[in-house]
Amino acid sequence: MADNALGRFLRARREATAPPTTGRRRTPGLRRGELADRAGISVEYLTRLERGTDRSPSGQVLTALAEALTLTADERIHLYRLIKAGSTCSPAPPPPLRPTILATLDALEPTAAAVLTPALDVVACTGGFRAISGLDGETNLARFAFSEPARTHYPDWDAIATSRANALRAAADLGDPAAAALAFELSITAGAPFTDRFTTAASLPASTGTERWGLHLLAFECLFVPGEAEHRLVVYFSQH
Numbered sequence: 001m002a003d004n005a006l007g008r009f010l011r012a013r014r015e016a017t018a019p020p021t022t023g024r025r026r027t028p029g030l031r032r033g034e035l036a037d038r039a040g041i042s043v044e045y046l047t048r049l050e051r052g053t054d055r056s057p058s059g060q061v062l063t064a065l066a067e068a069l070t071l072t073a074d075e076r077i078h079l080y081r082l083i084k085a086g087s088t089c090s091p092a093p094p095p096p097l098r099p100t101i102l103a104t105l106d107a108l109e110p111t112a113a114a115v116l117t118p119a120l121d122v123v124a125c126t127g128g129f130r131a132i133s134g135l136d137g138e139t140n141l142a143r144f145a146f147s148e149p150a151r152t153h154y155p156d157w158d159a160i161a162t163s164r165a166n167a168l169r170a171a172a173d174l175g176d177p178a179a180a181a182l183a184f185e186l187s188i189t190a191g192a193p194f195t196d197r198f199t200t201a202a203s204l205p206a207s208t209g210t211e212r213w214g215l216h217l218l219a220f221e222c223l224f225v226p227g228e229a230e231h232r233l234v235v236y237f238s239q240h
Helices: 002-016 033-040 043-051 059-068 073-085 101-109 125-133 141-145 146-152 157-173 177-189 191-198
Strands: 112-115 122-125 207-215 216-224 230-238
Touching: 033 059, 043 216, 059 073, 059 191, 059 230, 073 177, 101 112, 101 122, 101 230, 112 125, 122 125, 122 207, 141 146, 141 157, 141 177, 146 157, 157 177, 157 191, 177 191, 191 207
Parallel strands: none
Antiparallel strands: 112 122, 112 230, 207 216, 216 230
């Protein structure tokens, strides 16, 4: 992370945040102690973050700071990108799909179907899936579920958001690095709606069931694809 961009951003947002009192103050915005109290961290640790001597805060700390500073959705995304810019590690891309799996998707057209990773990345899909998924350029079902458009796309948003968080938690607990990285991202960008579900996840993702996408009531079946990547083929059938 070049030139302590994270520290500069945190300090700028702290100084731009309205203080709890309106009396005369020597500094603008919140004092370090006030922000530290709101976020539940020590003043010393906040000082290290702002000065750039600590550039690897946990997702829990970043979420607490985002809440304490009442960051907007765009500001939360920027905060995550600042952390990501300073990281040299990223999950390895999944191996390419076998030609027979792609042929299976072709044969399923126009049915909605997709091949997913454990972290819910859409590796490949049918045109039928693209037409009703609402992803609009997004490539991950969990990230989409905690975006603003998803709240109108999914009439049963609460249940679907919980399902996506459960799936990420199960994959992350089994050591999937992409799932762990996405959980870290969403803990910052989505905040409590994600973290509350992720930390209390108590069930495994369903391999069959129903979901509402827009006007579509869909029954789905999840079929595991043999191979090291642990892909799964999910097929969605319209219910009338």
